[in-house]
Amino acid sequence: MENPSKADPRTVAWVDDTVALIDQKALPQVQRSIRCRTVERVADAIADLEVRGAPAIGVAAAMGVALAAHTSTASELPVLLAELHAAADMLRATRPTAVNLAWAVDQVLSAAVAADGVDGVRSATLERAQTLADDDVDRCHAIGANGGPLLSHASNVITHCNAGALATVEYGTALGVIRAAHDRHPDLHVWVDETRPVLQGARLTSYELTRDGVANTLIADGAAASVIARGDVDAAVVGADRIAANGDVANKIGTYALALACHYHEIPFYVAAPLSTVDLDTPDGRSIPIEERSPDEITRVGDTHLTLPGQSVHNPAFDVTPAGLVTAVITEAGVLRAPYRTSLAQAFA
Numbered sequence: 001m002e003n004p005s006k007a008d009p010r011t012v013a014w015v016d017d018t019v020a021l022i023d024q025k026a027l028p029q030v031q032r033s034i035r036c037r038t039v040e041r042v043a044d045a046i047a048d049l050e051v052r053g054a055p056a057i058g059v060a061a062a063m064g065v066a067l068a069a070h071t072s073t074a075s076e077l078p079v080l081l082a083e084l085h086a087a088a089d090m091l092r093a094t095r096p097t098a099v100n101l102a103w104a105v106d107q108v109l110s111a112a113v114a115a116d117g118v119d120g121v122r123s124a125t126l127e128r129a130q131t132l133a134d135d136d137v138d139r140c141h142a143i144g145a146n147g148g149p150l151l152s153h154a155s156n157v158i159t160h161c162n163a164g165a166l167a168t169v170e171y172g173t174a175l176g177v178i179r180a181a182h183d184r185h186p187d188l189h190v191w192v193d194e195t196r197p198v199l200q201g202a203r204l205t206s207y208e209l210t211r212d213g214v215a216n217t218l219i220a221d222g223a224a225a226s227v228i229a230r231g232d233v234d235a236a237v238v239g240a241d242r243i244a245a246n247g248d249v250a251n252k253i254g255t256y257a258l259a260l261a262c263h264y265h266e267i268p269f270y271v272a273a274p275l276s277t278v279d280l281d282t283p284d285g286r287s288i289p290i291e292e293r294s295p296d297e298i299t300r301v302g303d304t305h306l307t308l309p310g311q312s313v314h315n316p317a318f319d320v321t322p323a324g325l326v327t328a329v330i331t332e333a334g335v336l337r338a339p340y341r342t343s344l345a346q347a348f349a
């Protein structure tokens with residue numbers, strides 16, 4: 001079977017004046033691509049999780065702004081720029097937690113503002129979005145190279161959600177580290193948390209790992225602590241949606257519980273993320289906005305209703321792991337350790 005991290009099309013790409021996305025809601029049963037022809041369609045794809053994962057939604061949103069510039073009929077520069085700011089606002093509102101999205105949109109907007117004339121804006125926005133996509137690939141490979149050696153003595157690692165090729169442009173952050181470690185010792189085995197309620201682990205991470213030839217075993221999220229307790233996990237590696245200036249980490253709901261179990265059992269808990277996920281303007285985890293998603297994600301499985309109508313539901317998509325539970329943050333700039341306020345700031349410097 002082909003390896004999705006190396007042979008598949010990029011998770012997000014600009015193809016024939018459209019934004020092409022791998023349809024992550026259809027995987028792993030159906031492999032197909034979505035062609036977005038309008039920025040509204042890109043925003044819907046992000047909100048509906050057809051494309052998901054912090055770096056991937058950042059690049060998708062960046063290309064969405066470029067698409068807005070390409071599809072606009074504006075012939076006056078101020079009109080075009082006003083349209084792009086409106087498109088940017090719409091994209092930013094789709095998902096609030098992953099800072100990569102707002103960061104990438106702002107990058108493309110600044111390219112637009114600095115460009116000359118409407119044609120200049122059209123080419124500058126696309127060029128910047130393409131650069132962000134290429135950079136993301138480079139960042140992920142650097143994260144893998146920096147983090148792989150941390151797992152050199154690990155036989156079993158655990159991961160939560162999907163921070164793989166599908167959550168980035170290609171290769172992945174947490175799965176980039178795991179891929180790099182697996183290249184060095186191919187007997188590495190991965191415990192994959194299923195990741196309730198949207199099941200990114202069951203549907204996407206096990207798919208990527210299996211197709212890459214990495215041994216993996218799927219477990220219910222609630223099984224993770226007991227698998228760790230019986231000594232079958234040497235390290236945890238997860239991705240991040242936003243890392244605050246003090247090192248607190250927002251990631252998929254359930255990450256905090258995994259970090260607590262690792263801490264109790266003295267297992268290293270690594271967070272792998274590009275610096276585009278670090279938000280020095282957010283002082284700590286309490287300031288990170290946590291996306292609340294539809295109750296349907298919990299009360300239904302497919303078309304089957306699990307609860308009585310009107311069931312009260314709380315469905316936060318992310319939680320915050322305090323910096324004190326994080327052994328290291330693996331970035332493209334190196335492996336950062338506590339105190340994170342200092343090491344994260346230095347990484348930017």
Ligand code: MRU
Binds near residue numbers: 164168238241253
């Ligand atoms: O809701 P999702 O699927 O977008 O959540 C994704 C995660 O939480 C990932 O772990 C995170 O974005 C890092 S992806 C490299």
